[in-house]
Amino acid sequence: MTYYEIKKVFSKRSSKISLVIMLAVVVFNLYVIVSDITYVNENGHEERGLGVVAKVRELKKTWAGDLTEDKIRSVIEENIRIFRSPEALSGDVQQLKKADSQKQGFYDLLALMIYDYGGFNFYDYNVTDSLTPDMAADFYPNRIKTLKDWLDSEGKDQFSVKEKNYLIAQYEAMDTPLYYDYQEGWKSLFQYAPSINMIVTLVLSFLCAGIFSTEFQLKSSAILYSSYHGRNRAILAKVKAGLIIITVIYWVFMLLYTGLVLGILGADGANCPIQSYMTGWKSIYNIKNWQEYLLVVLGGYLGCLFMLLLTMLVSAGTNSTVIAVIVPFVLIFLPAFLSGTSIPMLNKILGILPDQLLQMNIVVKYFNLYEIGGRIFCAAPLLVVVYLLAAVLIIPAIYVTYRKKQVY
Known part of the structure; x- marks a missing residue:
């Protein structure tokens, strides 16, 4: 039944187009990254592109x-x-x-x-x-x-x-x-990772939003709920299908992006502290580049998972794909309109919203602190704990919500 639900999602032409869009975004980001690498030769002329990567690496290696x-x-x-x-x-x-x-x-x-x-x-x-x-x-x-x-x-x-x-x-x-050390690969990887995370999340919302609302839109809900396993195994199959789609697509595209960027620019500097590069100089997180990478990809996956599980819950509750698709857009873009404020309390609230999981490379640069039980915590560990628990709780909520549906 799980296989049938996955097949049903990808049988749509729009789903296949969505995957092509995600691949195009990865390629475009890669093009921008390579174009940003510049080298000025001894005559003062600027050179760009793949051909200068080795030259820039050699120059910076001399100061490692x-x-x-x-x-x-x-x-x-x-x-x-x-x-x-x-x-x-x-x-x-x-x-x-x-x-x-x-x-x-x-x-x-x-x-x-x-x-x-x-x-x-x-x-x-x-x-x-x-x-x-x-x-x-x-x-x-x-x-x-x-x-x-x-x-x-x-x-x-x-x-x-x-x-x-x-x-x-x-x-x-x-x-x-x-x-x-030379660390252009990690710098570029972190810089464009949020855009990859956000696009993957938004595209996946189109794929997953219809998993629970399709039967109502096709008027086949009465058949589903009157079947022997309609209110148990069928619902579990839908939940499993959503989890599999989210997990597989996220990691395929994130690992593809990682492999291409580090393959072209190099993985040198994995053990460099993030303070050894300009954008991380003021960070209070005493971690290395490879540890920041784990925060970026695991945080991105958790953020994607939470938003899409919430999308599926809204879909199960409203029977509407359109309403469900709006959820990740609101969670990602609304905080952006409120950011940049000088109000400390509002900044604390914005610093713990789920969109921050998709941009962990920025989280480790901010001074977002929270006092709990007399102890001070940074935002990154709190984000992971809070939304991991929230994601776990949403799964049974989806099951209960869809199982209790009434068909008239």
């Missing part, structure tokens, strides 16, 4: 290793040398590009320094040009200092005293020196 004080000092000294070079002082655009091309190997490290020495919420490319080698000793202490300064100024009303202490403790708990 622990970010010790000596390594930071070397970066600052090299930046000073380039800044004072004839090309940089010439004023000619093409000569300036030649000078900048010499920084490609340590661009990532310069970006960290801009955040570190420029201030918590300040980003000025010119900051690095004013650094001196002696300032290398302040690299790690400065990260904690800028956080404390921000908590005493702009962020003073956003957190309680206990939450502020927690943030500072997390910063102090980061292992130093950080390990740095």
Whole structure:
């Protein structure tokens, strides 16, 4: 019966088109990722595409290793040398590009320094040009200092005293020196993973929304419920079919996306802390790239599973495919309209909504904290626990709701 329910879903032409759309989204994201990789040759001309991946990797590999004080000092000294070079002082655009091309190997490290020495919420490319080698000793202490300064100024009303202490403790708990390596594969993987998660969830909603409402739309519900197993095994088969469709399609497309991105750009840097790259520098999650990847894919699966189980529950309760399809759209897009607010309580609410599971790479960058029983928790573990329990509870709710249906 489960096989019949799965076959019924994919027998529709719209279902097959949906799968093609998802594949097209993966290919398009891959195209954008590859197009974003740039390399400036010794003549100052920009190159893009697959051919430059190896060149960029080779340049950044030369700076791989622990970010010790000596390594930071070397970066600052090299930046000073380039800044004072004839090309940089010439004023000619093409000569300036030649000078900048010499920084490609340590661009990532310069970006960290801009955040570190420029201030918590300040980003000025010119900051690095004013650094001196002696300032290398302040690299790690400065990260904690800028956080404390921000908590005493702009962020003073956003957190309680206990939450502020927690943030500072997390910063102090980061292992130093950080390990740095070429990690373009992981950076690109995380950057576009939310779009893959959201498209897969939305497309799957079209596939799963009709599992429980089809019989009512086709006027065959009376036959289903009057059959011997209509109110038990048939309903269980529908639930199992939905779970199988969600699980198989999600993991096929997510693993396909992962394999293509890391296969093209490389999986180097899996053991790098997420703070070793610009977008993760301010994170309070002391994890590595491979651990963030697990959060992204497992969180994405849990978010997809929860939203689609809720879609199936609405479908079972309303007998309407259209109403059920609206559910994931509301859960994904409504929070986006409310985000960016300066109201702490609203930010806390938005930080625990199910759409956050589809974008765990962003969750680990935010300071969303929750106090439960006197203890402070980050958003990521709470999201996993809350929606795992919710997903488990929705399954019997679907069964009971559809089993008690009356046919008139």
